[in-house]
Amino acid sequence: MKLIKDKVAKLSFVALLMTVTAAMFYTPTASAHGEKSQAAFMRMRTIHWYDLHWSKETVAVNETMTVNGKFHVFAGWPETVDKPESSFLNIGIPGPVFIRQGSWIGGKLVPRSVALELGETYEFKVLLRARRPGDWHVHSMMNVEGGGPIIGPGKWVTITGSMKSFTNPVTTLTGDTIDLETYNRENTYFWHTFWFVVGLAWVGFWIRKPVFVPRLLAVDAGKANTLITDGEKKVGMAFAAGTMALVAFLMQTTNDKYPVTTPLQAGLLRGMIPIEKHAPTISVKVDDATYRVPGRAMQMTLTITNNGDEPVRLAEFNTAGVRFLDSKVWEDDTNYPDDLLAEDGLSVSDNSAIAPGEKRTVEVTASDAAWEVYRLADLIYDPDSRFAGLLFFSKENGQREMVTVDAPLIPSFI
Ligand SMILES: [Cu+2]
Secondary structure, X not given: OHHHHHHHHHHHHHHHHHHHHHHHHOOOXXXXXXXXXOOHHHHHHOEEEEEEEEOOOEEEOOOEEEEEEEEEEOOOOOOOOOOOOOEEEEEEOOOOOEEEEEEEEXXXXXXXXXXXXXXXXXXXXXXXXXXXXXXXXEEEEEEEOOOEEEEEEEEXXXXXXXXHHOOXXXXXXXXXXXXXXXXXXXXXXXXHHHXXXXXXHHHHHHHOOOOOHHHHHHHHOOOHHHOOOHHHHHHHXXXXXXXXXXXXXXXXXXXXXXXXXXXXXXXXXXXXXXXXXOOOOEEEEEXXXXXXXXXXXXXXXXXXXXXXXXXXXXXXXXXXXXXXXXXXXXXXXXXXXXXXXXXXXXEEOOOOOEXXXXXXXXXXXXXXXXXXXXXXXXXXXXXXXXXXXXXXXXXXXXXXXXXXXXXXXXXXXX
């Protein structure tokens, strides 16, 4: 009987061990990085990214690619998010799978944070160099102080080759060429180990004798001053003096070896040049807007007035990077990510050309699974259920005109 009990105990122990080990090694791969969990109003009412272009879908290690396009800084910026007075143009990728070689706003190099103006549209470009092989979701991104990272549309890019061959050579201002990927790596390892050992020696010295309870008892018995011996005081002083002397000496030798150093550059760049604005020739009034939950469709009643001298047609509704197109008016030829493109997601009750001077009220429906997949419909549960986006009108000569819309959205559950 005892034998069986022992066996059962042993087996359960092995089973437990296997479970724990399995749990330790179970690391599911994340297929995205949280873009869908960012609040819908953040994606719809802050930075509108459009005309995005990823220059490559496959890129070898060490080779470059660019992400470029435009972003509109929405005038109806939410009150709960800090204004983009200190913003940093970035790229949303899972860790340093690319290195960023440069980024530009309006043609100006922006290695630092920038101040952006509400209501303006800017052109941007980010130059990337591939580092780690794999399939990566590459997003445009704007880090706004007090607002967090505001993520733009993402596209899958494959990096091929081997990370071992990755190099990152730069020429310093003193004329040396170094590889930033491996620069002074041994030094880093050495000093981390060195100070770790010093720290452990210090801790080891003090815990070699019983700590906590026996010492507490000694203190309670009024023998506190017998706890630290003269020898230990000397060792303590030697540690303190030795550490300070070593730091001073090492600082001196480092300064001798690298006489010229400059601090990391920070600070804010002002005066970003936006895309020149033309006087708007189309005005749009949102009469009402509802989101039909079962149909995954947003319906808007728009009154469009064409004050220009050319006929126009509604081509696209773009919000949070999701593009709803009327394929009869506009077809996408930029290879935009499939999951964000509803090629035929926009239907307009009367989408014949609106003549110059004409005013027309139309029913517009933007429907696609993306409302749910990208969790934009969560907006209806917000205390301030507003939607916003960009409408693109096309003219006969192929030109487009952008109009922003911003209105309350009323959900319908039937
Ligand atoms: Cu992503």
